[in-house]
Amino acid sequence: xxxxxxxxxxxxxxxxxxxxxxxxxxxxxxxxxxxxxxxxxxxxxxxxxxxxxxxxxxxxxxxxxxxxxxxxxxxxxxxxxxxxxxxxxxxxxxxxxxxxxxxxxxxxxxxxxxxxxxxxxxxxxxxxxxxxxxxxxxxxxxxxxxxxxxxxxxxxxxxxxxxxxx
Numbered sequence: 689x690x691x692x693x694x695x696x697x698x699x700x701x702x703x704x705x706x707x708x709x710x711x712x713x714x715x716x717x718x719x720x721x722x723x724x725x726x727x728x729x730x731x732x733x734x735x736x737x738x739x740x741x742x743x744x745x746x747x748x749x750x751x752x753x754x755x756x757x758x759x760x761x762x763x764x765x766x767x768x769x770x771x772x773x774x775x776x777x778x779x780x781x782x783x784x785x786x787x788x789x790x791x792x793x794x795x796x797x798x799x800x801x802x803x804x805x806x807x808x809x810x811x812x813x814x815x816x817x818x819x820x821x822x823x824x825x826x827x828x829x830x831x832x833x834x835x836x837x838x839x840x841x842x843x844x845x846x847x848x849x850x851x852x853x854x
Contacts, residue, residue, distance in 0.1 A: 710744045712835030715845040721745070723853045724832035730851050731844060740837035741844065745829030754823045758812065762822075767808030768801050775800015 718724040724743045732738045756762075779796020783789035836844045 710742045710835055711837075712740075712742055713838050713841035713845075714833050715741075715836045715841055716834040716848045718832045718834070718853065721829070721832050724834050726853055727834055727848055727851060731847060734847055736844060736847060737840060740840050742835045744833045744835055745827075745831075746833055747830030749828050749830065751826045751828050752823045753826070754821050756822050758820045758822055760812075763808050763812045764805055767804040767806070769804070770808070771800040771802065771804015772797055773800070774804065 716724070716727050718727065721743070728738055728741055728743060731741060775796040775798065776793065777796070778800065779793040780789070782796065783792035786792060834848075
């Protein structure tokens with residue numbers, strides 16, 4: 689029998705598999721994810737049961753790093769390049785099955801460029817100059833707490849006290 693709830697099994701309580709707040713006792717707090725990861729890796733190297741450990745990002749922030757200015761030339765150029773790659777791939781694929789490699793490649797390249805320009809120009813035009821920059825987005829935390837199940841938390845805290853993370 690299958691369950692309508694992803695990851696659920698018949699007979700399990702309703703709501704299982706849904707997000708829950710993390711549980712456990714704090715055994716360390718770090719300013720970067722790399723430091724928290726290093727702490728858990730150290731516990732693993734020392735044969736600690738790391739399945740009892742959870743890394744929790746606290747004070748989440750969405751960070752948008754501006755990477756450059758957008759102009760019509762950059763938008764159309766980027767559309768041409770991405771469309772050309774897609775067109776070359778599809779042209780080679782069609783050419784492989786039809787036996788007309790050069791014709792399929794050229795048709796795919798031209799079609800891909802047209803498609804790429806259209807799919808980048810329309811969204812850029814829709815912004816009407818209100819977003820003339822490119823950026824990347826990232827979710828980061830102000831700090832990363834490492835939590836552990838109460839049965840092994842004291843031992844983990846003692847182990848991490850020996851580790852000098854800076």
